[in-house]
Amino acid sequence: MQPKISRYFIKNWSPVILWMGVIFWMSTGVFSSENTSHIIIPLLDYFFPLICPQTEDLIHGFIRKTGHVTEYFILGLFFFRAFRGESLQTWRLRWTIYAIIGVALYALSDEFHQAFVATRTASIVDVGLDSAGGVLSQFAIMLWNYRFWKELNKSPV
Numbered sequence: 001m002q003p004k005i006s007r008y009f010i011k012n013w014s015p016v017i018l019w020m021g022v023i024f025w026m027s028t029g030v031f032s033s034e035n036t037s038h039i040i041i042p043l044l045d046y047f048f049p050l051i052c053p054q055t056e057d058l059i060h061g062f063i064r065k066t067g068h069v070t071e072y073f074i075l076g077l078f079f080f081r082a083f084r085g086e087s088l089q090t091w092r093l094r095w096t097i098y099a100i101i102g103v104a105l106y107a108l109s110d111e112f113h114q115a116f117v118a119t120r121t122a123s124i125v126d127v128g129l130d131s132a133g134g135v136l137s138q139f140a141i142m143l144w145n146y147r148f149w150k151e152l153n154k155s156p157v
Helices: 002-026 033-047 053-084 093-114 125-154
Strands: none
Touching: 002 053, 002 093, 033 053, 053 093, 053 125, 093 125
16 A cells, blocks of 8 residues: 555655745745846846836846746646546545645745845745735636536537
8 A cells, every 4th residue: 555655645746845846946045136137137138228227127026026926826736736636526626725725835934934045035925926826826727627628518510
């Protein structure tokens, strides 16, 4: 019985754990605003040479906040997949709820972690953005399943 549990865990939960590791790494000073500006601002200057510094800062901030939503969208997909496990059902409300709770709890822990990184700041707004990414992932899963079942149950004309 032990090998089956190990295979189950590796198959379903290792993507969650690995992605949490990626998010943790991205919460270090390596991805601080100061460091990402050394990449994003020169790219903006290259593609938009007449852009003003205030607009550059605005776009830089937007890209960073979009990153929050995106990384937690992916975490939400992985959580849903892990909670679904080997089930033949494609969607259950409890998997969605567990995934959203998992994303929100990890977002809180991530901001707590950032409070101890000198070049990062913890923000409840970021917890909201992160959680929104998790919620959006669940809407995407529900939409995917709705379209899949609608197509599957389409009667021939």
